[in-house]
Amino acid sequence: MNAGFSNVYDDEARSLAYATLEFPGSYFLAFRDLPSIIGEHVLGTKALDFGCGAGRSTRFLRGLGFEVVGVDISEPMLARARERDPAGDYRLLPAGDVAGVEGSAYDLVLSAFTFDNVPTMEKKVTLFRDLKGLLKPRGRIVNLVSSPEIYVHEWASFSTKDFPENRAARCGDEVLILMLDVEDQRPVEDIVWTDEGYREVYHRAGVRPEGIYRPLGKQGEPCAWVNETRIAPWVIYVLGPAEQTVDIEFCGERKRGRWNDRLAGRGYEKVRTELLDVVARDTPMPIGIEHGRDGLDRGLLVLECRLVPNHHVLAVRSAGKRRGICRAH
Numbered sequence: 001m002n003a004g005f006s007n008v009y010d011d012e013a014r015s016l017a018y019a020t021l022e023f024p025g026s027y028f029l030a031f032r033d034l035p036s037i038i039g040e041h042v043l044g045t046k047a048l049d050f051g052c053g054a055g056r057s058t059r060f061l062r063g064l065g066f067e068v069v070g071v072d073i074s075e076p077m078l079a080r081a082r083e084r085d086p087a088g089d090y091r092l093l094p095a096g097d098v099a100g101v102e103g104s105a106y107d108l109v110l111s112a113f114t115f116d117n118v119p120t121m122e123k124k125v126t127l128f129r130d131l132k133g134l135l136k137p138r139g140r141i142v143n144l145v146s147s148p149e150i151y152v153h154e155w156a157s158f159s160t161k162d163f164p165e166n167r168a169a170r171c172g173d174e175v176l177i178l179m180l181d182v183e184d185q186r187p188v189e190d191i192v193w194t195d196e197g198y199r200e201v202y203h204r205a206g207v208r209p210e211g212i213y214r215p216l217g218k219q220g221e222p223c224a225w226v227n228e229t230r231i232a233p234w235v236i237y238v239l240g241p242a243e244q245t246v247d248i249e250f251c252g253e254r255k256r257g258r259w260n261d262r263l264a265g266r267g268y269e270k271v272r273t274e275l276l277d278v279v280a281r282d283t284p285m286p287i288g289i290e291h292g293r294d295g296l297d298r299g300l301l302v303l304e305c306r307l308v309p310n311h312h313v314l315a316v317r318s319a320g321k322r323r324g325i326c327r328a329h
């Protein structure tokens, strides 16, 4: 894992190069299927483009009829986005997190290549958990990322032959790739992340893939494909909130439900957030439950939670020494 990694896009020359980039070569494949994927999974028209860069993906979403806010950690990239699209809504996220972005507001959060530049499991999990909080109840995250294979093959838009060390890279390591469509010929530093690694991130963040796409090039397309017809350079994950079934037993009473429907909005929200937090952190910690209008409304104060490894079972001990078990499946 590479905690010292720095975002190559926080750079004037790189932003100028990116500003001219549309959908050439391998990029065509990244965007080709997005309209149908979004059409299938997303309802509504409010979108956040997380890691909008010079605005290419934001303009793309607007072309699909979305009302889009573009956000990015890089001021030079945002400056290019605004120059090109003065009427667009582009906002700086100085800390690279989504604090300050309005919650529960979006039907779609698109992240196009952004997570290629986010190092560490912890940072990715935090961001996905926060992005989930920006979604409307039926909202979806579309996470478009580079596949690990992109860093070890040749492509219409990329070369990696000068970086044989990429072959030894493991999930979370830094890798180099040359972009062939731009004048800036400094290699881009990315973080390679495997499918298994992303599944772990999603699990910890409380989101669930409801669609995974690996677009391949087709004969007859207006691109000189290199490896794109047999190896997918990109992976597109469509993510929704994980539907967790939860049993709560307390004082002999038993409640059962899925967090996302029956229990949501009925006073369990705070309990849910805290329990899932404990599950995600994988570590015992005290939690407090302050209120609730249903079965948990007894001035219950949970003092201690114990996570039973691999089972997501929380043993709960209350102030009155009554014991309960919460299971999040």
Ligand SMILES: C[S@@+](CC[C@H](N)C(=O)[O-])C[C@H]1O[C@@H](n2cnc3c(N)ncnc32)[C@H](O)[C@@H]1O
Residues within 6 Å of the ligand: 007, 009, 010, 050, 051, 052, 053, 054, 055, 056, 057, 071, 072, 073, 074, 077, 093, 095, 096, 097, 111, 112, 113, 114, 117, 118
């Ligand atoms: C490869 S560019 C893609 C830009 C745009 N989505 C597109 O398709 O043209 C990735 C962008 O993600 C941004 N980024 C990286 N980490 C970020 C973070 N933690 N928060 C917001 N933006 C981030 C970078 O600054 C960069 O502009």
